[in-house]
Amino acid sequence: MKKQYEETDLDISLKKLNADLLWKTKQKQELKKRIISDIEKLESQERNKNPILSTSIKKVSLIRKITYSGIALVILFSLFIGSAFISPAMAEVVSKIPFLNSIINKKPVGTIINEELSERGYKFSGPNINYPNKTIAIFVEGSNQYYKSVKGEIEGIVKDILQSNNYDAYKVKIEKYVDVPYSEEEKKHIEELEKQHKKDMVLSRALDKVFEKYHILQYGVNPNKTIEIALPDTETNTEEIKKEINNILQKTTKEKYSVKINKVDMDKRDRDKRWMTILDSITDELIGKRDYKVTLTGYSINPEPRINIWTSLNSPDSDSKEHGDNIEKILKEYLNSKEMQPLVKNDSYKINVYSKDKKKIN
Amino acid sequence: MSEYRKLEIADWYDQHSKSILSFILLMVKDYQQAEDLTHDTFVKAYLYHNSFKQHSSERTWLFSIAHNLTVDFLRKRKPSRFFKEVFLFQKDNTSLPEEMIRIKEESSELYKALGEIKDTYRKVIVLRKIKGFSIEDTAKILSWTESKVKSTLFRAIPALKKQLIKEGYLDEKTI
Incomplete structure (x- = not known):
């Protein structure tokens, strides 16, 4: 049975899907009861002056616990190591580059x-x-x-x-996949992390107002009760921001937190992002194809941007130098292309190709 | 305070639970799991009620909680559950337990086809076209940029059509 859909028909059908899914009222009410009863258990725990929302209210699987603490780690990680972030705009730039015509949109x-x-x-x-x-x-x-x-x-x-x-x-x-069960000690540690994470979340939500007001690059709560904040080095309101945060902290929590402000060199940060995007765009290609004989890639922006390529070649081989030069040539062509301009900008850079015994071969 | 919070969650449940359950169901394709994740969504909404910012609607907020929980779940499915699925039920992902939830005949093809396309395509179609969220709210829920929402949807619709054709529900010439 074929039906004639038109562009708008599909839209209409999609809208209808919601109504066409019939959920049994009994089922819906049962789930509601379950939720409300779990919430009540949480409330009674709160009343018992146990601010920690223990996981015992539900049969939370270990996996889920790990996932939660995973979230905590990911959040902290992304807050503090935010420079690994690659903007979509940059990724798009890279996707347009015909690096040997084969890494486009890959x-x-x-x-x-x-x-x-x-x-x-x-x-x-x-x-x-x-x-x-x-x-x-x-x-x-x-x-x-x-x-x-x-x-x-x-x-x-x-x-x-x-x-x-x-x-x-x-x-x-x-x-x-071998699932190694967690030891009691590890389980305890995971629970601790989870509890801490919940507290941290409450705190950082409370601080959102300040963070929205100023140009805050990253923030997070450290395990040693320090609120770490990254500000552009151009920000002059540091003291004021600190004061506002402390005010909110006093209202939100009885615990003592300290505030640490890190100034970020914006030019450097930008350069780091750009070169990381560049490296990401070439790594798969160079490592994945045998012909390049590349084992590892890396980059650094201090003091000047450079791309390091490690190969499996022996340095005394007569072919090694030629191979090293070839890789350099390919990469230079790629980096000098018009499309790569937004990423390379006016940075002068170096490309180093190394042999197995870590000698430069280009 | 907590009494108020509880009442509000109950109210939100009455208004949004079906929509959230069906969103999760389309993502995880397992009714029981969708119910559990819906449970978690509302309990979490209760726990983090203080952090709910009024400038996004509660519906958007609930959907972002649901989305995060679902993504985490998909990332780490429990092996034990999976064991049950594969060896006890030989589970067919698209079938629904009719005593709890069912889909009307007219929409079942679409439901099936949606289940077959990429996760990212599916969620953007569900949020934009089925749930009717704005681009801005969809971006909030998925933690995407608005342009990513637009471009993904742009690719998702043809992918869904292709799937409908593949399954013989849609005539090729209409595309």
Whole structure:
């Protein structure tokens, strides 16, 4: 049975989908009861002067706990190491560059693999990509039986993805995921982290007002009860910001927090972002293809931007120098292209290609 | 204070629970799990009630909590649950437990096709086209930029059409 949809028909059908999904009232009410009763348990805990919203109210799985503490770590990580952030605009610039005509619009290969396997519904974690060894490992979750039944399929899919991208340098390993149970001590530690995280969240929400008012680059709560804030080095209202934060802290919490302000060199930060984006755009290509013989890539912006490429070549080989020069030439062409201008800007940069024994070969 | 909070959550539940449940259901494709995550969404809304900022609507706020929980869940599915699925039920992702929730015949094709497209496409279509969120609110919920919402939706609609064609529900010539 075929139906004639038109552009607007699809829109209408989509809107209708919401109404066409019929949820049994009984089911809805039961869930409501469950939620309200859990909330009441939380309330009674609050009344018992136990401000810590313990996880015992629900059968929270260990995985979920880990996920939560994962969130805490990710948040702290992204707050303090925010310079790893790559703006979409920059990513877009890179996607337009014909680096040997083959890295256009290419997602990192790890992402492609992860998405493809997720879409097909496999239960796995990974891929873990080990660069110097060039192995891609996928860990299959679940029973032995499941592992055996999907190992071959997953391996085939990963190999197909690599092949279609012409990445011939990787070895593929499909392994069974071994879940190591947490020790009591670790569990305790995870719970502690989670409790702390909840408190930190409350605090940082309270501070949002200040953060919205000023140009705050990053902020976060440190485990040693320090609120760390990053401000552009051009910001002059430092004292005022500190005062406002302290005011809110006094109102929100009885605990003592200190405030630490870090000034960020904006030019340097910008340069760091740009060069990280540049490096990301070339890494898959150089490492994934055997011909380049590249084992690792790196970058640094101090004192001047430079890209470091480590290869598996022996320095005494007569071909090594030529190979090193070739890589430099390819990269220079790429970096000098008009499209890369927004990322390279007027930075003068160096490209260093190294042999296996860490001698410069270009 | 907490009595008020509880009443408000109950009120929000009455208004938004179905919409949130169906959003999560479309993402995780498992009714029981969708129910659990809906539970978590409202409990979390209660816990973090203080941090709810009035400048986004409660609906947007609830959806962002639901979205975060769902993404975390998808990232780390429990192996034990997965074991049950694969070996006890031979689970068909698109079927629904009819005694709890069902979908009308006319929309079941669309529901099925939505289940088959990429996660990112699916969520942007669900939020924009099914739930009717604005670009701005969709961006808030997904923590995306507004331009990412626009460009993803732009790609998502053809992907959904393609899926409908693949399954024989849509004529190719209409595209």
